[in-house]
Amino acid sequence: MSLDLHAAAPPDPGPSRAARPTHRRTASLTRLDLTYSPYLYVLPFFVILVVFSAYPIAYTVWIALTDRSPLNPTISFVGLDNFVELITDDPQFWNAVVNTFGMFLLSTVPQLLLALVLANALNRKLRAQTFFRMAIAMPVITSTAVVALIFSMIYAKDFGLVNWLLDSVGLGPIDWRANRYASWFAISTMVDWRWVGYNALIYLAAMQSINKDLYEAASLDGASRRRQFWSITIPQLRPTIIFTLIISTIGGLQLFTEPLLFTSGSGGLSGGSEGQFQTITMYLLDVMNQRFRWGYAGAVALVLFLLIALMSTVNYLLARRISSDT
Amino acid sequence: MSVPTRRRRFAAIALASVALLATATACGDDSSDSGSSDGPVTLVVDVFGDQGFGYDELYRQYEADHPNVKIQERGKGLGLGDYNTRLTQQITAGSGAGDIVALEEGTIVQFYAQADKFVNLADHGANDLKGNFLPWKWEQGTTPDGKVLGLGTDVGSMALCYRSDLFSAAGLPSDREQVGALWPTWDQFIATGRKFAAADRKHKFVDSATNFYNVVLMQTAGAGTGYTYYDKSNKLVIGENPDVKASYDLTTTMIAAGLSNNLQSFSNEWNAGFKNGTFATIACPAWMTGVIKGQAGDAAAGKWDIAKAPGNGGNWGGSFLAVPKSSKHAKEAAELAKFLTSSKGQIEAFKKLGNLPSSPQALADPAVVDATNDYFSKAPIGKIFGAGASELKPVYLGPKNNAVRTAVENSLRAVEQGKSAEEQWQAALKNGAAAGK
Numbered sequence: 001m002s003l004d005l006h007a008a009a010p011p012d013p014g015p016s017r018a019a020r021p022t023h024r025r026t027a028s029l030t031r032l033d034l035t036y037s038p039y040l041y042v043l044p045f046f047v048i049l050v051v052f053s054a055y056p057i058a059y060t061v062w063i064a065l066t067d068r069s070p071l072n073p074t075i076s077f078v079g080l081d082n083f084v085e086l087i088t089d090d091p092q093f094w095n096a097v098v099n100t101f102g103m104f105l106l107s108t109v110p111q112l113l114l115a116l117v118l119a120n121a122l123n124r125k126l127r128a129q130t131f132f133r134m135a136i137a138m139p140v141i142t143s144t145a146v147v148a149l150i151f152s153m154i155y156a157k158d159f160g161l162v163n164w165l166l167d168s169v170g171l172g173p174i175d176w177r178a179n180r181y182a183s184w185f186a187i188s189t190m191v192d193w194r195w196v197g198y199n200a201l202i203y204l205a206a207m208q209s210i211n212k213d214l215y216e217a218a219s220l221d222g223a224s225r226r227r228q229f230w231s232i233t234i235p236q237l238r239p240t241i242i243f244t245l246i247i248s249t250i251g252g253l254q255l256f257t258e259p260l261l262f263t264s265g266s267g268g269l270s271g272g273s274e275g276q277f278q279t280i281t282m283y284l285l286d287v288m289n290q291r292f293r294w295g296y297a298g299a300v301a302l303v304l305f306l307l308i309a310l311m312s313t314v315n316y317l318l319a320r321r322i323s324s325d326t
Numbered sequence: 327m328s329v330p331t332r333r334r335r336f337a338a339i340a341l342a343s344v345a346l347l348a349t350a351t352a353c354g355d356d357s358s359d360s361g362s363s364d365g366p367v368t369l370v371v372d373v374f375g376d377q378g379f380g381y382d383e384l385y386r387q388y389e390a391d392h393p394n395v396k397i398q399e400r401g402k403g404l405g406l407g408d409y410n411t412r413l414t415q416q417i418t419a420g421s422g423a424g425d426i427v428a429l430e431e432g433t434i435v436q437f438y439a440q441a442d443k444f445v446n447l448a449d450h451g452a453n454d455l456k457g458n459f460l461p462w463k464w465e466q467g468t469t470p471d472g473k474v475l476g477l478g479t480d481v482g483s484m485a486l487c488y489r490s491d492l493f494s495a496a497g498l499p500s501d502r503e504q505v506g507a508l509w510p511t512w513d514q515f516i517a518t519g520r521k522f523a524a525a526d527r528k529h530k531f532v533d534s535a536t537n538f539y540n541v542v543l544m545q546t547a548g549a550g551t552g553y554t555y556y557d558k559s560n561k562l563v564i565g566e567n568p569d570v571k572a573s574y575d576l577t578t579t580m581i582a583a584g585l586s587n588n589l590q591s592f593s594n595e596w597n598a599g600f601k602n603g604t605f606a607t608i609a610c611p612a613w614m615t616g617v618i619k620g621q622a623g624d625a626a627a628g629k630w631d632i633a634k635a636p637g638n639g640g641n642w643g644g645s646f647l648a649v650p651k652s653s654k655h656a657k658e659a660a661e662l663a664k665f666l667t668s669s670k671g672q673i674e675a676f677k678k679l680g681n682l683p684s685s686p687q688a689l690a691d692p693a694v695v696d697a698t699n700d701y702f703s704k705a706p707i708g709k710i711f712g713a714g715a716s717e718l719k720p721v722y723l724g725p726k727n728n729a730v731r732t733a734v735e736n737s738l739r740a741v742e743q744g745k746s747a748e749e750q751w752q753a754a755l756k757n758g759a760a761a762g763k
Contacts, residue, residue, distance in 0.1 A: 070418040071439045071725055092760055156595065157588075178743035265593025266407065266536075267732045273739035274753065289411040290729040291761055292436070 064298030071292050082299035093300065095275050096283040097307070099184070103259070103279065104252035107188035112244060114196050116237075119203035120229060133204065136197035144194070148261030151190045155262075177263060183277040190258045195251070199244050206240040207233060238319065245315040253308045256281040280304050367655050368396045369662055372424035374409035377616045378402035379428065379479065379645075380678030384671050388662060395658060405592065406430055410728070416650075417443050423650045425659035426666075429476050431466065431644045436725045438469045445649040447474040450660035458669060462720035463684040467646045476646025477667040480681035481718075482611030483711040484541060484640040486515075487618055489529075490631040490703060492606040496525035502705060506634035512542060512576055515636040519585040522606060530587035533605045535577050535738040537591050540731075541609035543573040545640030547721045555731065555758065556724020562762040564730060565755050574754070577738055578747035588742040597621050609635070611642045612682035612711045619680075619701045632705040639714025641721065644684060682711045689715060726762045733757035 064082055068075045086093055122133055154161045155176040163173035176186045218228050259277045260268055269286040271278025288297035373379045385397040410433050416423035452474045456464055463478040490500040509515035519531035532538050546569040547554050555564045587605040589596040600621035647663040649656055672683035673693050683689050689712045697708035737754035741747050
């Protein structure tokens with residue numbers, strides 16, 4: 001990588017400098033300064049990038065091709081064996097993939113729809129507008145761990161709030177951790193509680209930048225509010241919707257803290273007695289820290305990366321259709 | 327001020343910040359010990375568990391006797407799983423671990439493979455101390471090729487803790503001798519549980535299937551094959567070892583009888599179970615007495631008591647102290663480890679937390695033999711736990727013991743949640759094999 005700095009280089013100082021030798025040092029330092037210090041200024045970013053991103057990624061690729069484990073005295077190169085085993089012979093991994101996608105769909109779809117509706121409501125003239133706008137963003141500043149702890153008490157089997165309510169209306173209590181879909185639902189509510197407001201705020205900001213003339217023209221033509229929402233607001237929000245979709249995809253496929261803290265005690269990484277809510281990231285750590293297969297864990301990490309890239313592309317293509325429909 | 331000077335100063339600041347960044351990222355080794363071995367030495371001791379190891383008083387004594395040594399403890403409150411994950415990474419990376427690290431019975435085998443990352447304590451005169459440890463404990467701390475990896479701290483031994491108030495309310499005897507006489511075998515323990523369940527519908531007899539299972543397995547394996555999921559050549563034998571299946575079957579019988587409170591061990595619900603008093607018995611290695619006292623709290627003082635466990639003794643848990651090679655003060659650390667695991671040190675930890683000594687001298691000491699525990703209705707803990715400890719045979723635990731154990735425990739939890747015991751046994755075999763791969 002190189003930067004063309006000639007344009008910024010100082011003009012030739014001319015012979016007058018040479019005549020005054022005391023200034024020559026300053027001049028050459030200035031030139032040095034101008035040539036190299038920009039690199040110096042951007043260096044911290046690249047140092048951090050290399051140390052915390054490039055090196056770990058390169059190392060993950062390398063380790064995924066080995067059988068590295070603290071239990072093995074030597075490291076041997078195994079080629080693509082880890083990937084072959086992962087794809088063809090690992091039901092636990094595919095179980096984790098299904099869980100992750102299930103919870104991703106169950107949380108993201110209602111989350112983004114709800115955020116759109118909320119943002120639309122907040123975009124109108126309301127009493128105590130600022131209060132409502134701030135209130136919906138509040139959950140984002142709480143710690144995930146705390147949210148997960150509180151929700152795991154709400155969904156507790158014996159003394160939980162939800163089961164108490166279910167019991168009092170005559171429906172039996174549900175063992176939220178034993179049933180696969182119940183656990184997905186419970187975890188999705190945690191995610192949504194936390195992120196709906198955040199997305200709503202992003203949508204709201206985008207909605208406010210939509211030109212008001214469009215709405216005015218539409219209402220003059222007799223378009224209803226609903227029609228305006230679908231025909232003006234949504235197409236205008238397209239880049240924002242793509243952004244939130246991709247961010248939610250990354251977050252959703254890396255779902256970790258909520259399902260991990262949904263249970264406590266020994267065996268938390270297993271995500272339930274039969275892996276009912278073990279996500280890919282939990283399985284990754286299970287493989288790495290319980291089974292000490294570091295090389296295999298590297299392969300899991302890379303496949304997760306590919307899945308996220310794939311899903312982001314799919315979402316992007318889907319979201320692009322928003323405008324072509326209209 | 328001329329422009330170039332100001333620019334130069336900016337450049338200098340930028341350079342300085344880059345240099346700072348470079349040092350910040352370069353120094354991965356941030357262990358707190360500095361200074362040569364002549365000067366003052368800070369020794370870091372890594373332990374785990376909610377209650378730690380009960381060494382505070384011993385540290386103070388040691389610091390008083392060795393003015394050049396300062397001791398810093400880390401890890402109290404950290405669960406074994408998290409602790410072991412971190413330790414494995416630190417040992418593999420060769421930096422960051424304490425000067426002394428605690429290794430648990432279930433995980434020490436994993437570190438046999440990394441014995442070259444630990445100081446061979448035999449080089450620091452540990453072999454002279456062999457007589458200070460129960461033979462099987464010494465054997466567990468020594469690698470197959472004879473390196474002394476860790477010195478024993480405590481052993482689990484085995485008993486049964488029970489709520490005497492719930493027992494008498496259910497019409498069962500509450501005296502600890504008579505309670506122990508109720509269950510010479512585990513089958514009779516389950517039979518007693520059925521009687522209890524018939525009389526008391528509000529409380530469950532046992533806290534969780536997994537605690538019950540672990541105790542039964544360690545006892546059965548101690549009396550039988552001498553190993554659990556791995557045989558002594560580290561081959562996974564979860565399906566072939568009859569002791570594992572027998573313990574699994576006994577546990578599912580217990581679950582089918584409706585005796586389990588279905589609480590995941592060491593979970594928030596389990597802790598709440600102690601506080602709310604929802605179950606009547608819990609399988610009790612010596613270290614569990616500290617857990618019960620910590621979780622049930624003062625409100626339950628005098629309600630708990632300790633009786634002999636069904637079957638013939640057994641052991642679950644207990645730890646070792648080891649010195650990683652990354653320690654800059656291996657000699658001093660080895661000395662401190664020897665001090666902490668001496669019979670005197672073990673007696674002190676026993677007084678503090680009830681961790682049963684692994685030293686025969688300490689086990690014979692009046693301070694242990696005559697010890698009673700006020701919290702457990704003055705139960706003679708020294709006698710109850712000490713009785714079987716010296717005759718135990720060691721149970722060999724393989725390198726990925728904890729991962730395989732988690733797979734079987736998950737199956738038992740699924741049975742508690744209503745799944746078929748037979749199907750879950752197949753799942754345990756499959757997941758256990760995957761975990762041990």
